Amino acid sequence: MAEEYGAEEARSGSGAAREDIVEKVSRQQPDDEILYDLAELFKVFGDSTRIKILYSMFENELCVNDIAKLLNLSQSSVSHQLRILKTSKLVKFRREGKSVYYSLDDEHVRAIISMGMEHVEE
Amino acid sequence: MAEEYGAEEARSGSGAAREDIVEKVSRQQPDDEILYDLAELFKVFGDSTRIKILYSMFENELCVNDIAKLLNLSQSSVSHQLRILKTSKLVKFRREGKSVYYSLDDEHVRAIISMGMEHVEE
DNA sequence: TATACATATGAACAGATAATCATATGTGTA
DNA sequence: TACACATATGATTATCTGTTCATATGTATA
Numbered sequence: 001m002a003e004e005y006g007a008e009e010a011r012s013g014s015g016a017a018r019e020d021i022v023e024k025v026s027r028q029q030p031d032d033e034i035l036y037d038l039a040e041l042f043k044v045f046g047d048s049t050r051i052k053i054l055y056s057m058f059e060n061e062l063c064v065n066d067i068a069k070l071l072n073l074s075q076s077s078v079s080h081q082l083r084i085l086k087t088s089k090l091v092k093f094r095r096e097g098k099s100v101y102y103s104l105d106d107e108h109v110r111a112i113i114s115m116g117m118e119h120v121e122e
Numbered sequence: 123m124a125e126e127y128g129a130e131e132a133r134s135g136s137g138a139a140r141e142d143i144v145e146k147v148s149r150q151q152p153d154d155e156i157l158y159d160l161a162e163l164f165k166v167f168g169d170s171t172r173i174k175i176l177y178s179m180f181e182n183e184l185c186v187n188d189i190a191k192l193l194n195l196s197q198s199s200v201s202h203q204l205r206i207l208k209t210s211k212l213v214k215f216r217r218e219g220k221s222v223y224y225s226l227d228d229e230h231v232r233a234i235i236s237m238g239m240e241h242v243e244e
Numbered sequence: 245t246a247t248a249c250a251t252a253t254g255a256a257c258a259g260a261t262a263a264t265c266a267t268a269t270g271t272g273t274a
Numbered sequence: 275t276a277c278a279c280a281t282a283t284g285a286t287t288a289t290c291t292g293t294t295c296a297t298a299t300g301t302a303t304a
Contacts, residue, residue, distance in 0.1 A: 022192050025178050035177060036170045037242045043168030048161040055157060056147050064251060070144050077293060079252055098250045098301050108241045115237055119230045120159045186281060199263055201282055220271050220280045
């Protein structure tokens, strides 16, 4: 036992065996379900069309047609993507006459995008 | 001209025609290239295996084998994913003997993950 | 109600991608 | 050098996903 620890000790040079560290990290790791949801969230940000759509709403609410024209996308494509953004609670919307106006759901969305922007612009 | 504007005005009820808003947003929109890079960045966070790997390094550096054992993944899979994380500058690494120790590259990475976590935990 | 405009949605297809398997490279030691 | 351990990588495959096309739903107005 002590021998095994000593061997790990000598190799890693740290104060704990690899096994102990792995176990410690294992305890700190959030539930798989949460990490899965986290990945799903980022996955929504991880498409250039959706990012463009999100960014277009950074300071203004826009209707589907506005977005389609602005980004030179088909109405269908925009609508499909907006559905994904709605489902992920990244955008909210209101109907006014024939049009539906979309906008960012909350400050979190802006914060996440801004944070990513900082990393990209380095 | 005035007539067309008036029609837009009456429909939208706002102080500017939709066209003007679209044009304004168009000017504010970052270059496609930047938004593409931004999406690529989030795409890397958008996989549950990579998120698990990133989270495991939140407070400790770990070698490939540690991660594979911890997350019950094949060595190959971990290595492939670490390559993607390296390419995106999300992790750094150092070699020590036969092992290679990986850790998060900077505080941005932690910040992005934390920000996403807040959204998920709502 | 008939028509036009705006948006949503289902099906199908093409391109992207993560895991696996086999193997190569890199490192320390007998 | 020969061997074992640790990591990296290329090729293949099954799965996932974004766009397109066609069409349906929703809304206002003549």
